[in-house]
Amino acid sequence: MASTRRPTYTSTGRSARSGGTGGSDGNAGNGGQTGPAADDVISASRSVPESAPEGVGKGKEPEKPKRAGIPGLGRGRKAEQPAAAAENVLAFPEPKGKRRKRNILAVAGTLIALVAGLLAVATFSPVLAVDTISVSGTRLLTPAQVETALEPLRGKPLPQISDDEVARLLEPLVQVKSVSVQARPPSGLAVAVRERVPVALVKQGEQYQLVDVEGVQLAATADPASVSLPVIDGGAGAIGQDLFRATAAVLGALPADVLARLSNASAQSVDAVELKLVDGQTIIWGNAGEKELKAKVLAALLKVPADPKNPVKVYDVSVPRHPVTR
Template sequence: MSVFVLLGAFLAFLFLSPALALKTVTVQGNSLLPTEQVQRALQPLVGRPLTTIADDDVAGLLADRPEVADVDVVALPPSEIVVTITERVPVAVLQTGDVLSLIDQDGLVIGTAANQAEARLPLIDGGSEAVNSAVFSTVTSVLSVLPENVLAQLDHASASSIDSVELKLLNGQTVFWGSAESNVAKARALEALLLMPPKEPPIGVFDVSTPTAPVTR
């Protein structure tokens, strides 16, 4: 038997060796999707050689989980894989009856919340039908650029047209955003305005529709 045949047989043995069978699934990067649910979904992989497990295998078993945007799998011989999950980011809440659904920028429902205070996200006016409105993507594109500390201060978001996005803060103040143009600059301007010391009389409206020259009134 030639050296090459022996080498091939040895490599094949290593590739499919029971010594490299998966026993442990470690999950990281997740916050919306419980680790136990990920491990339960990946049970069909247990016992398979690490060398035969790819990102697509894991992604396929998690395909029905709306929280998951992407996965990365690293094998740690002899028997462990580390699954890093990139989750979709919730930007708002939709209310249908008593149910509060967390949605991402694309309007995909990726979880639920017991109440809005727990979600720490703004409510988009219009209930579940809001995702079908012409202005929905405009509103969510605005919310997606806001830092967490600003999102947590919002009560709800609305728009009567693509040029008239408005945000209402929990304290009753209003933010006139305007269109979805220059969203990043507007987000920075709003964050700076919210850090200003309180004024007398109190500010009622923050207008960041022109982010280079924001106005309060």
Template structure:
């Protein structure tokens, strides 16, 4: 039985003009797609299953020549009740950065879960997609802050060091000298003149000691920086303990046997006179005598007239009033000095009927003897 002829399809007319549609003739083949996957289309040769792919091809259940209308979507046409309108894929442009998943789909690709861009139809057509960004881990943020703080501290330290080393803000302008008796402060300041203009934090005790070493009267020295521009120097002088007879006068020596000055007569220094008796000043006997004299208190030292020794174990002192001190060797010299001071005080006020003391023997300090 022959199918009844199909009533021609009249496209709708929009409000803005003539119908916007075009007709295309397709020759469909049976083996392109199964008929149950295509929408029904009424053809001139009877009912057939017809479908159209995204490129515009049509598949039918049996060979037939059909006419398909392609509506143009201008926002004014309404869809046909018999068959839904399909937009032309070639004219379709993405309008959103993310496409909603198809209905009934609940799966996401690993790339979407990790927030990465994946090539799809939208990106291929030039559309933009948002990239999901996960927050930076807390440990990484803390490590980054620590690095920034460390860099800032290094920059501050470098700036301070540059201020100290390369600017005259903390340079030495004034040198103050204390503790001098034999020396004049100007002598020490003249020796330390090379330190002027040098950054104050860079001036160390070794620099000061090296510059004052040629001054024999200086035994030791201490320095202290007084910001912003003052260097305070405290001098420890050598103490004269004896005058050594020379052909043209006297040499002033300290407890180490170092000659620190010269004198024309012995009135300039209230210290005993040492007769070297031909011994050299660096001799052990001479050094033993000067060592004993350096241990005596200043008031006892001022009462001595001479000091002599035949050996290192036979040091003998002579007081200005004629009394003699038998010292012995240099061992326990501090204890011997205290015992001698006590004996000399008691001899100044002897008990009634006691003979005056002429000899103080402190060679054995635990059992001193007076005669």
């Protein structure tokens, strides 16, 4: 910092040293020049503060202090460069879409974990163990028979029970065609049974077996009159599997009210199925093709009031679009 003090001027001529103001000696020593300008030499000096470093005012620059270096990083200036570079890196804000997606994933993960925990508790909790079983839809079977077959399910948690498991337990009961299960917490199980439908009777010895369209024997009776079903003449053992299935398929397509009016069914071939009504009329059915349409046409013909003068003895629906009565 520059000093604010003004320089001082001092006279260094011989007249000042000798104390006189002029004389012949002075003039002679000064080369014959006269006046104070010839004897007096003016010099300028500037005082230096006592606290100035050594060498200041003598033409030397003060030494600059050395910076302390960080061990292991070389000199001080080089060690400061990485820190300065790090401070100059700009931090951009995170995009809103990315932040929202991360939040959604976090919430979804939490919900999934919570649901999984609840499912695990419900699946293995004894609180939901089966205690009561209710059965519906049975006609050939009794509810007690179904409940006995499902006894292994008691004490098992409801979430672990499936329709397939119930159907497997009911396989020995041939009357059951399908089943559906509904849980009724905390400990109830509702089982809806769909049974096979008997369509005919087949005589075996002294008894008659109730069979469905697939020929599965569902029950037995000694009095065919107690069951409103036609009798298949000879049964599967006498007429063969193909004729039996063709006849059973025809009977399975008939509505219940028409089926109740039949007395028996027979087949000379798969294309010549015949039915007999309890009143003695004959129904020429033909083959098993278009059985749904034939069933509707036959039901309509049977509803036509009978003419006492011209009673109908034969209903021919083998060609259902052109039925014939005679």
